[in-house]
Amino acid sequence: MQEKCNISGVLPEAVELDRVVAELRSGGVLFVFGLGESGLEAALLARKMGACVLVYDESGGESVKKRASTLQELGIGVFLNSVPDGACLPDLVVLSPGIPPASRLYRRAFELDCPVVSELQFAREFLSDIPMVGITGTNGKTTTTELVAHLLTKMGYHVGVGGNIGTPLSRLARERKNWDFLIVECSSFQLMNSPAMKWACGVFLNFGSDHLDWHASEAEYFMSKCRIWNTTGGERRGALANDSLFAEAERLGIDLAEAGLVTFSLDNRHADYFWDDVQNAVICRENHRILLTATDLPITLRLRHNRENILAALAVIDRLGLADGLDKAFLSDFVVAPHRFEICDGVAKGVTVINDSKATNPAAVESAIKALAAGFGSSSKARIFLIAGGRDKKMDFGKLNPLLKEHVQEALLFGENRYRLAECWADATLCNMCETLEHAVDLAFSKARPGDTILFSPGCASFDMFQSYIDRGNQFKQALKRRQSNANPERQLASRSAV
Template sequence: MESLQAARRRGVRVIGELELASRFLSAPVIAITGTNGKSTTVTLVGLILEQSGRRVFTGGNLGTPLCEAALATYRAGSRTRNAPSAVYDYLVAEVSSFQLETIERFHPWIAAVLNITPDHLDRYPSVDSYALAKARIFENQTGEDFALLNLDDERVAGLRKGLRARALGFSRTGRVSEGAYLDGDRVMTIIGGREEEVCRRADIRIPGSHNLANALTAITIGRVCGCRSEVIRRVLQTFPGIEHALETVGERRGVRFVNDSKGTNVDATLRALESLEESIFLIAGGRDKGGDFTKLQEPVRRRVKRLILIGEAAARIQEAMGPFDRISHAATLRDAVELAVRQASPGDVVLLSPACASFDMFMDYQDRGRQFKALVKALP
């Protein structure tokens, strides 16, 4: 905003909601960032802590702003001298790169980075500058804190250099010195030198290898917070996922409809395609955020029966698909759904995973997802 830029030019300090709220909170903050998977992981961590009897605030960029927790703490302070502990034991916050740009003293006890892949390149000049914004989550940590890194992600693993916090890791592909990892079909943790089997791979209800990584993050955080393995396992067995993230919203005449409207970048759509076993009618497109759509070319060729494009980025996505020609264009989401319904066969899946932002046609990704769900619900 021009007013904020003008204030900065005059030497006025500008902070964001995350920084402001954190100054009024003393309960431990568990902050989670990454390109994809933040909302799922934050929700999982909140459920694990709640099921373990902890008093938890879950929010941030996920939906409920952290200022709501600050306000609740402030109001409690008018009634008790011990306000923070009277309200929350933990604050679990989804944190975006945009929010981290304006921190000064924001200090999470546990800070986790799930992954870093190209996104928001309409805002950042390069992936490296985007990664630097994400890395600010560790900026104010000390040796009493924990930094949790995805060791399967080269960019994230590289953030370990210079950390002041105690480093933890998670991996789907190899053992870690401290954190969580997959050993065959066993999900293992090593915390404080103690190794323990928490659950089996099949206990994790949410599908996809990316959700395994999200679960490993939540498992590590739960164990650091002292949650018992049986509680963690029970949450993983029953957690169905979140709205707009690989959400099955209905089935009509043998065709399944999946709402992945939260897939606002190329990497998210890649993960959605990898997670489904059926032949796919993919509805994609929207406002381009600078993503490399050519990365979709090979998985689309292998997995997609028809690609249905909507929104501003439709022409650019089609160009990126190279020789793949099973492509249709639709003026509206309704048209896209109706086209998919006419052509899909029993056993197929119609997947909304746009790989783009929503603001060209919708209020936000939630609006896009809810409109998709309403269209599916209205099918004869």
């Protein structure tokens, strides 16, 4: 029997926080588990509202110690390399998104006799008067979040942006401004313990293999993201879903038939919102309204997955009742953030080089290879040299084999999981082991010829060798600059984003 997807109560039960927040304002006790940026901001917000705050973290790294010092200077108790012993019982536990379910801290949170919520849910209690749009998915979250914020700003609204995109929601709550809307990028880690966000509009963009080192199963990962559909609209009319999610749910034994979702699709004209290739327009099927004619899109938005992001963003604007204010010119100056299929010019004559460091899972690598196979940035017949590898998240890389076999000349593999990738892809393409990213770059250039493409699309987390995917992408570009300087010191590396 298939499991029913209960949109309003997936995973932990919803928590009524009004009473708890009132107690905290009167000096109640709040525990924050995890001292990343989100944990730091949750502690500062709780302190500002009058709570007695204690912070715990199982690590003692330099960045954690620095945040601990900031809190201790304010009189907040911080306990590193530690979990609470039960001598003091809190009124509420706030879990940082970086605390995995397998950790002692995570398990301890649910052993205490009190409600447990995410940093996202905690901050929401202090921003309940502002309409929030939540955006999740395996890929495309940041770009879609920025697209929605960009469109609303162009329409004259005052918009705040936060969540997984970089600014914790607790910081927005602590430094709140007169926003008309808040656009929040949400990871599955954040959503898993966020049972009552009550989004004005919630979007689930897509689903692929990822984070199986954190979640117990793909089904749990999927169901965590379903929390984005806990919306305030009647009959969940603000709950938006990519039409492809129904097939993914069926594969995982989850029934979405009664979820009351509003769908969008590039391919299915029976979806509530779809892309009409003939008119090059986004259509609302309900009354066949054209929301926007997407002619003359900048190069950054022409790839298939970005057209899907545009489609989702326009559906959000329509569900908010604001589509009449749209203008196709609004997209003309939208710029996608770096490290997303970023074309790096001037490195080697005739060789296309792409920095796709943001690709942290197989689905993102698939999108990049398909874009090149379709002729984006070079000939569709160009040989592709793929640089990949990093920290494994127990993902299924075997799904890429048919694509690799058809389009990838060689894979240059680096990072912790390079041997696993080589074993997985041995029958699909030639695999070369590299000790460092710079080694992989040098080897790729030694093999590439004019007309070829070097695609840096790691498909893995960056934390084995880098601070973040941004650091990884920057180091890739530094390696390109060193090569360019050695070849011709007069030239400068220019980059442009193309995702």
